[in-house]
Amino acid sequence: MTRPQKTKKKILPRVAMPEQPALERACNFEEVTLGYTAELARQEAMRCLQCKRPLCRDGCPVEIDIKAFIGCLQEDDLDGAHAVIRDYNSLPAVCGRVCPQESQCEGKCVLSAKGEPVAIGRLERYVADAFAARQEADDPCTALTGAPVCASDKPLRVACVGGGPAGLSCAGHLAAQGARVTVFEALHEVGGVLVYGIPGFRLPKDVVRREVEAMRGLGVVFRTNWVGGCTFELSELFDQGFDAVFIGVGAGLPRFLNVPGENLLGVFSANEYLTRVNLGRANAFPAYDTPPPPTGRVVVVGGGNVAMDAARTALRLGAEKVTILYRRTEAEMPARVEEVHHAKAEGVEIHCLCSPVSFNGDQGQHLVSVSAQLMELGEPDESGRCRPVCLEGQVTEIPADTAIIAVGTQPNPVLLRATPDLPLNRWGYIEADPETGETALPNVFAGGDIVTGAATVISAMGAGRRAAKAILERFGS
Amino acid sequence: MYKIVKKRLLIPGQTSMLQIHAPQIAAKARPGNFVMLRVHEQGERIPLTIADADPEGETITLVFLVVGKTTAHLNTLEQGDEIADVCGPLGRPTEIERKGTVVCVGGGTGVAAMHHIAKGHHRAGNRVIAIVGARSQDLLLFCDELESFCPEVRIATDDGSRGHQGFVTEVLQQLIDDGEDIAEVVAVGPVPMMRAVAGVTKPHGIKTTVSLNSIMVDGIGMCGACRCSVGGETRFACVDGPEFDGHEVDFDELWGRLGQFREQEAQSMELFHQCRCGGDQ
Ligand SMILES: Cc1cc2nc3c(=O)[nH]c(=O)nc-3n(C[C@H](O)[C@H](O)[C@H](O)COP(=O)(O)OP(=O)(O)OC[C@H]3O[C@@H](n4cnc5c(N)ncnc54)[C@H](O)[C@@H]3O)c2cc1C
Ligand SMILES: Cc1cc2nc3c(=O)[nH]c(=O)nc-3n(C[C@H](O)[C@H](O)[C@H](O)COP(=O)(O)OP(=O)(O)OC[C@H]3O[C@@H](n4cnc5c(N)ncnc54)[C@H](O)[C@@H]3O)c2cc1C
Ligand code: SF4
Ligand code: FES
Numbered sequence: 001m002t003r004p005q006k007t008k009k010k011i012l013p014r015v016a017m018p019e020q021p022a023l024e025r026a027c028n029f030e031e032v033t034l035g036y037t038a039e040l041a042r043q044e045a046m047r048c049l050q051c052k053r054p055l056c057r058d059g060c061p062v063e064i065d066i067k068a069f070i071g072c073l074q075e076d077d078l079d080g081a082h083a084v085i086r087d088y089n090s091l092p093a094v095c096g097r098v099c100p101q102e103s104q105c106e107g108k109c110v111l112s113a114k115g116e117p118v119a120i121g122r123l124e125r126y127v128a129d130a131f132a133a134r135q136e137a138d139d140p141c142t143a144l145t146g147a148p149v150c151a152s153d154k155p156l157r158v159a160c161v162g163g164g165p166a167g168l169s170c171a172g173h174l175a176a177q178g179a180r181v182t183v184f185e186a187l188h189e190v191g192g193v194l195v196y197g198i199p200g201f202r203l204p205k206d207v208v209r210r211e212v213e214a215m216r217g218l219g220v221v222f223r224t225n226w227v228g229g230c231t232f233e234l235s236e237l238f239d240q241g242f243d244a245v246f247i248g249v250g251a252g253l254p255r256f257l258n259v260p261g262e263n264l265l266g267v268f269s270a271n272e273y274l275t276r277v278n279l280g281r282a283n284a285f286p287a288y289d290t291p292p293p294p295t296g297r298v299v300v301v302g303g304g305n306v307a308m309d310a311a312r313t314a315l316r317l318g319a320e321k322v323t324i325l326y327r328r329t330e331a332e333m334p335a336r337v338e339e340v341h342h343a344k345a346e347g348v349e350i351h352c353l354c355s356p357v358s359f360n361g362d363q364g365q366h367l368v369s370v371s372a373q374l375m376e377l378g379e380p381d382e383s384g385r386c387r388p389v390c391l392e393g394q395v396t397e398i399p400a401d402t403a404i405i406a407v408g409t410q411p412n413p414v415l416l417r418a419t420p421d422l423p424l425n426r427w428g429y430i431e432a433d434p435e436t437g438e439t440a441l442p443n444v445f446a447g448g449d450i451v452t453g454a455a456t457v458i459s460a461m462g463a464g465r466r467a468a469k470a471i472l473e474r475f476g477s
Numbered sequence: 478m479y480k481i482v483k484k485r486l487l488i489p490g491q492t493s494m495l496q497i498h499a500p501q502i503a504a505k506a507r508p509g510n511f512v513m514l515r516v517h518e519q520g521e522r523i524p525l526t527i528a529d530a531d532p533e534g535e536t537i538t539l540v541f542l543v544v545g546k547t548t549a550h551l552n553t554l555e556q557g558d559e560i561a562d563v564c565g566p567l568g569r570p571t572e573i574e575r576k577g578t579v580v581c582v583g584g585g586t587g588v589a590a591m592h593h594i595a596k597g598h599h600r601a602g603n604r605v606i607a608i609v610g611a612r613s614q615d616l617l618l619f620c621d622e623l624e625s626f627c628p629e630v631r632i633a634t635d636d637g638s639r640g641h642q643g644f645v646t647e648v649l650q651q652l653i654d655d656g657e658d659i660a661e662v663v664a665v666g667p668v669p670m671m672r673a674v675a676g677v678t679k680p681h682g683i684k685t686t687v688s689l690n691s692i693m694v695d696g697i698g699m700c701g702a703c704r705c706s707v708g709g710e711t712r713f714a715c716v717d718g719p720e721f722d723g724h725e726v727d728f729d730e731l732w733g734r735l736g737q738f739r740e741q742e743a744q745s746m747e748l749f750h751q752c753r754c755g756g757d758q
Contacts, residue, residue: 186697188515188522188562196699225564227697231501252699256711263704263711263730265737272700280521280694286748289521289546290694291741365733413716414697 011115015044017122026315026346029283031204033097041126045073048118051110056120059108062462064088066105066120073123082131085124090172091165091461093132093207094194096125098305099458100336132210156475159184159242160464161228161415164192165457166248166448168215170464170471175218177472182242184226186414189279192250194457196279197271199309201316202339205278229418234444244443244471247430248464251449253410257301261359262405266367268293270302270310270406277313295319296401299370301356302326303333307406308340311348314404322348323398327355327375327388353377353388357395359403370398409454429453437467445471478559482536488616491543492586493552494528496536502565503537506530508573508597509590509688509720512537512565513696516550520561523547524693524715526590526665527566537563540589540618546745567696568719571686575602576660580652581627582645582674584610584666588618590688591665599626603660606631606652610645610670614638646673659683664723668732675723685723689714691731692738705731 018034019025025032036044054067065084072080085092101107101121109117156179160167163185171181189195191208216222226232228249237245254269256262273293276282280290298314300307303326311322324343326333329352333340344350354372362368374394377386411428423431423440430439430446437445447463449455483496502512506527513522529538543549554560571594579598583591588609595605607623610633617639623630631648632640641648645666653659661684664674671687678685691703691714698716705714706727712718 186564187695188564196695225562226501227564227567230565230567230697231505252697253713254699254701256701256704258711263706263734265733269701272694272702275694275700281519285741286745288519289745291521291738291745365730412698 011111012047014047014116014119015040015122017119022342022345022347025201026312029199029201029316032201032342035129036122036126038130041073041123041130042076044119044123045070047111048074049110050074055108055110056105056118059103059105060088061104061456061458062088062465064105064124069127070118070120070123073127078127078130078134081127085127089124089458089461090169090465091211091457092124093128094165094203094211095458095461096121096123096128097203097207098198098336098456100456102337104458156180156244156472157242158182158244158246158471159237160246160248161234161237162186162192162247162249162448162450163190163222163224164248164250164448164460165194166250166450166460166464167192167246168211168464169461170246170248170445170447170468171220172211172215172218173465173468174471175215175220177468179472180219180221182221182223184228184232185222185224186227186249187279188224190222190224192248196275197306197309199274199278199313201312202309227414229415234415234419234422234441238443243475244445246437246464246467246471247415247439247444247446247450248448248460249412249415249450250460251409251429251454252412254405255408255410256405257356257407259356259358261361261367264359264361264367265365266294266401267359267403267405270300270306270404271409273310273404274306274313277317283317292317294402297399298322298402298404299356299398299400300324300404300406301370302406302408303328303335304406304408305335305339307404308335308343308348310404310406312339312343312346314402315346315348319402323400324348324350325354325356325370325372325398326350326352328385329353329377332385351398354396355388356403360397367400367403370400370403371395372398409449411450411453427453435466436470437463438470443474478561479563481554481556481558481560484554484556487540487618490552491616492540492618493543494538494540494589495551495554496531496538497560497563498535499537499563499565500535502527502563503530503535504532506537506566507570508594509568509571510566511568511696511719512539512563513567513693514539514551514560514564515562516547516554517561520550521547522562522694522696524567524690524696526593526688528589528593529596530566530593537565538589540586542586545742546749549746549749564696568715569717571597571663571720573597573601573603578604578606578657578659580606580608580649580657580659580662582608582610582649582662582664582666582670583619584645584664584670585616586618587664587666587670587688588623591663592619592622594663594665594688595623595627598663604628606657608633608645608648608652610634610666612636644673645670646677649674649677653677653681653683661686662723663720664688668728668735671723671726672728675726675728679724686720687723687726689719689721689726689731691719691734705734 069084106117281288282292375388378389445467448460703714708725
């Protein structure tokens, strides 16, 4: 195999991702992107320049040695590539699919200055999927740690409260080091946002299940239907013999807009809309019992991944028309670029610079329209994004049967209310040391959305992993 | 999986009582708490109030009315069968403190939940007057249990087959008119009943607590399906309630929201009957 020539000036375009045709996929819940084949992956890997000073790695929140894993792919060494990634990331099949690569590794890739960056996310996904496909089902330890033998039991016992990416990565890393870990999850399925939020057409549930099974193989015990603060108190975990506790309960409480008409029939939080479908399988109603949310003309409010997921779910449930309202412009949208792109290709309309001022109903309390204030961009605010400013007197009315609100979330209150001695910051999230995740309570660590506010899968995982390291150091493993 | 330790048909074909093995929930359950339950893998999560808990026996008691697919399915299970998921105890428990006379009003299946709350007030040293309502005598629930600790149990039936003929609110009104010194009224039952009770107590300024039965999906504050307006503010029944000040609740909105999925619920129920009848033919 020949190494790519660094002197070659012309940069080839990135290898396109095979995907289901837009109009076909808008009617099913199958995964939109199909993944690189071995040949496509090799072609894309060859685009990497193997820089002396690779910038991509600086962009990665968990500092995966990207150059090294792509280097392995250039040599056709799948195992090597997998081993490199697994050193840093315990859920590569997930991250390869859902990380906002354009603002992370790919945004920093030197090629992006002159052309398209290396498709690092797609390659990461390829490595995870290809490796798993080859994996023997009866050897789950390898998938997670690369080590074919489970480390032996050590006395260290850790409880992870919340089974989202933060809790799972903390549990996985600890278990790989031989700790005995129990994950307490409030819902009936483990995975957090990965199972109840992000739809299957973007992240198939089997991918998450595969990772969870791998952890089970490492000896992690999963207890579903256990709600911290209700079924058990934090302090009781120590009484039961756990040495340390990691809290990763996420920021699941949906925000509403606080405008008139928000409780009309037909107005949903994105969390309810998505949970009904993803956790309740309402798309398969009546084979599954959870009733699907209504469709018709659907208006989605917000510009993040959650808004895109809700809009595309509505399409798949059979909506006549789906319109996204966002108060800034597309350039400011926090959603992954790929998702915005996919949503538009599938037929979602995006109206920028407008924000709902009221939801209007009929006599029977049913939503009939959304009144939206038109805006323009003003001066940048603290976040550096331009602040939207109302255009006096310019309000439009958009007919709608269903409205979905996706304007962010707040900390999940259940555990926090039951644990009043756990100090919170001024936004109501848990105060934790950014390096170790340790909270003000001894041997209680925290990470993920419950510390940072709604963020990303990879940042939650990074936090879980850092806490795992700190716990191992504390208890001398 | 959660095993059904005991099943009793309270009103055959309509209301059943289940005792379920759930040690952790039994140890923590307090009056006013509920569980989210999923009968089987394809099932819907539904909320049911914990009508009683026995920490030593490691069981909780649920009482449910068959109204649709999930409750109908639940009612096909027998002693020894297992339920896929039971999660709890959820919701804020009833605020119970010693305060004097507490009137607990229960209608229909709501009496089961009311019974747990009444017991809590009794244990806290309050004098509990229970008012129980049903359409007719055969549909009355928990009267004996209530009689075992309440100095007074008053009954109202629509057809007059037992106790006062008419509504529970009329019995309550009578108590107030008789000059009973009431510290608090607790009402659990159908929305129209709770609304009417709050209407009776409001002019007298008697603190009135109602337990809202809004539609719930997760039951732990993550979806907002259960939101309701209380004192003009949006609250989540599952984590901020389910008990609220009855004088502040927007019952019209609650009533509307409860009907949100009526069409699909009917479809689900019809298919369920078809399948079951189909099997017999
Ligand atoms: C619809 C949607 C789409 C998204 N898309 C992307 C994307 O494309 N890319 C990306 O990087 N990020 C995305 N995100 C954000 C990302 O999913 C989150 O930042 C990440 O999941 C946070 O992980 P976490 O472990 O902190 O919390 P969560 O994933 O929220 O997990 C918390 C878990 O704790 C459980 N829990 C809560 N309370 C308790 C309790 N008291 N006791 C026990 N368990 C409890 C919850 O049920 C849940 O399972 C998306 C989020 C949503 C909602
Ligand atoms: C906190 C709380 C405690 C409750 N306690 C009890 C109890 O102790 N005993 C009892 O019999 N019932 C109780 N209910 C009501 C019970 O949850 C519903 O009767 C049940 O969900 C109906 O499900 P189904 O599939 O049989 O009927 P469906 O045909 O699905 O629905 C019939 C009606 O029940 C209501 N409902 C439907 N789905 C839900 C849902 N997911 N959450 C809440 N309500 C729903 C709606 O008003 C609907 O019109 C309680 C509700 C709440 C919110
Ligand atoms: S910056 Fe881009 S080209 Fe350089 S090593 Fe990283 S992925 Fe390869
Ligand atoms: S049921 Fe989901 S927030 Fe209350």
